[in-house]
Amino acid sequence: MKITGSRGAKALALVALVSAVGACGLPRSGPNKAEIFKGSVLKQGDAFIVTVNSRVTRATAVTPALGFSSAFRNAGVVGSDVISPGDVLGLTIYENVKDDPLLGNTGQRVSALTEIQVDGAGYIFVPYAGKIKAAGQSPDGLRNIITKKLDTQTPDPQISVQRLAGDGSTVSVSGFAGANGVFPIERPTRTLSAMLSKAGGVTIEPAVAIVRVTRGGKTGSIWLEDLYSNPALDIALRPGDKITVEKDTRSFVAMGATGSQTKVPFETQTLSAIEALATVGGLNTGTADPTGVFVFRNEPAEVANAVLGRRDLKGDQRMVYVLDLTQPTGMFEARDFLIRDGDTVYVTEAPFVQWQKTLSAISGSTNAANNIATTGQ
The missing domain is CATH 3.10.560.10 (Outer membrane lipoprotein wza domain like)
Known part of the structure; x- marks a missing residue:
């Protein structure tokens, strides 16, 4: 009976010790x-x-709700040759006279007017034709206008209009794009995906890339992967668009x-x-x-x-x-x-992890006490 009581007392003492250590x-x-x-x-x-x-x-x-509003999605592709304020044009005028041409010197039938910049209001000045509204016109439409203006002054003029690289029809690309800068909207780069390709793609993993487009006071953003998988998100660009490639911050x-x-x-x-x-x-x-x-x-x-x-x-x-x-x-x-x-x-x-930690703590404490007792002998 004494042995049993002794064992019971030890068990109770162990439980009490475990509880005390756990409470620590x-x-x-x-x-x-x-x-x-x-x-x-x-x-x-x-x-x-x-x-x-x-x-x-x-x-x-x-x-996350990402996407473009209907204003972005419904905007049609801008004609690659539409002239905008800031663009630079080149005019070549062929006159059907030899002795007394309107624009050139005697014997000179071809006159070249290079680097004519469209002003902020969209106008250009052509000698003898005057001030002409160029913005919003295609090169062919502007050619017809200039032809009519000069036709009354020189017989059967032939005119060529070339849209050169200018500041009017451009977008900016920034962020984690392959190349940051200002890029012209040209025939191959009239849509978002094409412009990103022109800028060298992205420098981060496509899975975490977000493309943001700011137009005027409105902004839309999409996942890059969605852009390539859903053609409806490949919006047409407009002059002045700001394209930013961002990394997912979640x-x-x-x-x-x-x-x-x-x-x-x-x-x-x-x-x-x-x-x-x-x-x-x-x-x-x-x-x-x-x-x-x-x-x-x-x-x-x-x-x-x-x-x-x-x-x-x-x-x-x-x-x-x-x-x-x-x-x-x-x-x-x-x-x-x-x-x-x-x-x-x-x-x-x-x-059981806490029990293991408790038992380890008890075992460690007991061993330390035994070592101290042994040292003291």
């Missing part, structure tokens, strides 16, 4: 499942804790019992929970609890109401989404649940 706050990667659930609104906390299922996945599947934070704890940039347009975990090396096989994968997020009221089946929530709501990878559909739910910008993906430690 052993090192760990973050809160456990019980502590997270204590923050639920059901327990006077301030976060809604929701188990992920197919309905929740559909309600939270919100991706990111999420991985913490807890994962392969690494870090801030991770998005590498694709959409990122699932299972992909996010894979990006940081998956679950730590020695410490992770696959039943405790959490996603912390501030959710807009409209999404939070849809997830919770409510209508009364206002403003951003703190939401904690729970994924249990051990459930029959757990891996599928993690595959379909989308991670968003600013999310925190947290994996709890398995319960």
Whole structure:
């Protein structure tokens, strides 16, 4: 009976010691499942804790809304030879006279007027023809106008109009493009994709490239991959357009019992929970609890109401989404649940890990005490 009592006393002492050591706050990667659930609104906390299922996945599947407005999409392709203010023109005039030409010297039938710049109001000046509105005309249309002006002064004039490179019909390209600068809108570069090709493409991964176009006071942006896969997004350019290639700035934070704890940039347009975990090396096989994968997020009221089946929530709501990878559909739910910008993906430690740490601490303390006692003898 004494032996049994002695063993019972030792067991009680061990439990008490384990509890005492555990209460001291052993090192760990973050809160456990019980502590997270204590923050639920059901327990006077301030976060809604929701188990992920197919309905929740559909309600939270919100991706960045990128695209061009109808004003961008419906704009027709500008004629490659349409003259604009700032353009430089070259005129060649052939006169059907030899002795007394209107523009040239005696015996000179051909007169060349080079580098005639279209002024800010869209006009040019041609000797004997006067001031002529050139902007908005094609070279052929301007040729007809000049011909009519000169026809009354020299018999049957023949005129050639050439649109040279100028400052009128140009766009600027900047950001992560192959070449930054000002490029003319020419016949091969009248659309967005063609102009990007002219500028040398992009210098970042296409999956994270965003193309922004500013026209006047309006701006539209699209994913580069969408531009190449959807011809409707290959908008026609207009003089003065500003094209900027930007890098996706979205990111999420991985913490807890994962392969690494870090801030991770998005590498694709959409990122699932299972992909996010894979990006940081998956679950730590020695410490992770696959039943405790959490996603912390501030959710807009409209999404939070849809997830919770409510209508009364206002403003951003703190939401904690729970994924249990051990459930029959757990891996599928993690595959379909989308991670968003600013999310925190947290994996709890398995319960036995804290016990291991506690026992190790006790063992270490006992060994240290024994060493001290041995040294003192």
